[in-house]
Amino acid sequence: MxxxxxxxxxxxxxxxxxxxxxxxxxxxxxxxxxxxxxxxxxxxxxxxxxxxxxxxxxxxxxxxxxxxxxxxxxxxxxxxxxxxxxxxxxxxxxxxxxxxxxxxxxxxxxxxxxxxxxxxxxxxxxxxxxxxxxxxxxxxxxxxxxxxxxxxxxxxxxxxxxxxxxxxxxxxxxxxxxxxxxxxxxxxxxxxxxxxxxxxxxxxxxxxxxxxxxxxxxxxxxxxxxxxxxxxNIDLSPVSGFSIPTNRVRATHVLTRDDIAKLKVFLFTKFTLMRPNLVHLSSFTIASSLAWTCLVKSESACREKIDDDEPEYFAFLADARSRSNPPLPPTYFGNCLASGFIVESTHGRLKGNEGFLIAAELIGELIRKKANDKNEIFKGAEDWMSNYEALSGKRVFGVAESTKIDIYDADYGWGRPKKFESVFIDRDRYSMSLIKSRDFEGGLEIGLSLPMILMDAFAGFFADGLKK
The missing domain is CATH 3.30.559.10 (Chloramphenicol acetyltransferase-like domain)
Structure with missing residues (x-):
């Protein structure tokens, strides 16, 4: 194609x-x-x-x-x-x-x-x-x-x-x-x-x-x-529903180490007052929470009215190699992803002033409870597929790639790559790629594929989010 x-x-x-x-x-x-x-x-x-x-x-x-x-x-x-x-x-x-x-x-x-x-x-x-x-x-x-x-x-x-x-x-x-x-x-x-x-x-x-x-x-x-x-026997071809033109644009937004540190301080300050037991505020949690809420706000600003009680979902995967019991070698070749990570909120809560805090609490708590506990990460594994299928047609934002992988290390003798893109995120309703930054040690690159009107709105909300 x-x-x-x-x-x-x-x-x-x-x-x-x-x-x-x-x-x-x-x-x-x-x-x-x-x-x-x-x-x-x-x-x-x-x-x-x-x-x-x-x-x-x-x-x-x-x-x-x-x-x-x-x-x-x-x-x-x-x-x-x-x-x-x-x-x-x-x-x-x-x-x-x-x-x-x-x-x-x-x-x-x-x-x-x-x-x-x-x-x-x-x-x-x-x-x-x-x-x-x-x-x-x-x-x-x-x-x-x-x-x-x-x-x-x-x-x-x-x-x-x-x-x-x-x-x-x-x-x-x-x-x-x-x-x-x-x-x-x-x-x-x-x-x-x-x-x-x-x-x-x-x-x-x-x-x-x-x-x-x-x-x-x-x-x-x-x-x-x-x-x-x-x-x-029920589904159409795996490429059904996808065609060109996609009517989308791509853009990359960068979070530097300083950006992440500043947002982490902001969240810690808020959570110390309201939710002192929340402790998992990783770079992944911060980047995902910011991107999710910026997307929700963008849709609210650009599209027909979305009911405040409309469910919003964030779905992600976790590398299970080190989290298995016993752990698998880091070079294990194949798939080794735990899939039971879905958080739910509502459109109204996420687009509001406290949206970033709400998203960070939901994502951070799920990671704290499941991803960091070898006894918890595989609980409910028998329902992973059906749980994801149940999200079909719903408002879901997902994550591709991994912040643990440095794809910019791939040197063929021509130096480090100038740019990496996960082209396949075009196929999802909306999702982002999240990888280590090429240019900023400790930073992250958020890759997006959205309609132009949403991308423009997202850029504005993202810039505002970094001013916290």
Missing amino acids: APTTHKTIKLNQCRISPTGDDDLTEKSLPLTLFDVQWLNFHPLHRVLFYEYPCSTTHFANTIVPNLKKSLSLTLNHYFPLAGNLLYPLNSGTPVLRYRAGDSVRLTIAECNRVSDFYNLSGHQTREADEFYNYVPQLPDSIIESGWEIIPVLAIQVTLFPECGICIGITSDHVVGDASSIADFINAWGSINKFGGDEQFLDGKCKPFYDRSVVKDLSGLAIKRWNHVRMRK
């Missing part, structure tokens, strides 16, 4: 298999209780822009061959990404499988408007549709021997001549969460930068694949698979 205005020229497409493909035996990974819930989810599009003046000749003769070689080496360590999701059409359970000959489709492209690089890699308001020129689509699935065989990764590398390079990565959520995909991106960058995988191996960053470490005493994986299988 691409915008109607094409500014990129696809130079060629190729398939990249892991190095030593003939020596790799067939490998498979069962889906855990964390993976199954992402079956039939929409593709995840991410882009990284690198400011790196480069001629077309140097790109074709040096950059591209190096990227192909390093990608092949990287896939040797991240074999599930070169494989496929096998989805049973009749009996059986889904599985991730790699076998000799499997590969990743790599598209090489060039943008004929260099000015787009500086526009798209900024923080300012930009047309959301333009980013789809730089992300690939996953190859079509095929039917074979009672299975639907579904590719899980596609990559596009686009040159902006004498200006920069964009790497676009599309993945199926079922193969891995943000942490796993970021590990792959960083590994590929390191291997490309150093011309081999020695540094990667020395850093003890190899992905961990042993699924036996994920304890599923209640058989939730099978229960969720049965649920998903029944839903598949």
Whole structure:
């Protein structure tokens, strides 16, 4: 799916298999209780822009061959990404499988408007549709021997001549969460930068694949698979309801360490007087509370009247690797996200003068009670899927990516990325990406995709929020 205005020229497409493909035996990974819930989810599009003046000749003769070689080496360590999701059409359970000959489709492209690089890699308001020129689509699935065989990764590398390079990565959520995909991106960058995988191996960053470490005493994986299988007969395609034009714009708002510290003091002062037991005021809590209330106020200011008692929901995930009992290795590859984090308020409360405090209390308390307690985080796990499905059609604001991951560490030998974007947040009603800031140590970047009128209003409320 691409915008109607094409500014990129696809130079060629190729398939990249892991190095030593003939020596790799067939490998498979069962889906855990964390993976199954992402079956039939929409593709995840991410882009990284690198400011790196480069001629077309140097790109074709040096950059591209190096990227192909390093990608092949990287896939040797991240074999599930070169494989496929096998989805049973009749009996059986889904599985991730790699076998000799499997590969990743790599598209090489060039943008004929260099000015787009500086526009798209900024923080300012930009047309959301333009980013789809730089992300690939996953190859079509095929039917074979009672299975639907579904590719899980596609990559596009686009040159902006004498200006920069964009790497676009599309993945199926079922193969891995943000942490796993970021590990792959960083590994590929390191291997490309150093011309081999020695540094990667020395850093003890190899992905961990042993699924036996994920304890599923209640058989939730099978229960969720049965649920998903029944839903598949009801639901439309996972990309249904999404099309271009999106009629949205994207913008990034930055919270510096000083901004966060000032807002934390403001909240502590308020809560000391009113709610002295509230203690969890992390950067995530502060950024999420501010963004949620700014969005609610923006909708109130720009749209038809919304009843004050209309429910508003904030939903987020928590990395469960360190929170599992026993903990999983930080390099565990796959999905490992606890999903039972939903807070509810009303439109009237959140748009009011105390909205920021109310949001911070709700989010902070939920994190304090659940995310930081290994005995609590998985309580109610059997209801995670149904609870999220119950939010369909309601006023929900969600979070993508993670403040624990530094995607700006992904250096391919061209320096740190100039800009990272989670393109896939266009597909949600409204959500934000939340990542570590590139330019401010201890800061955060809030990425948004909204209609222009809402984005303009949000910017005003956000600026006012920083004056507290």
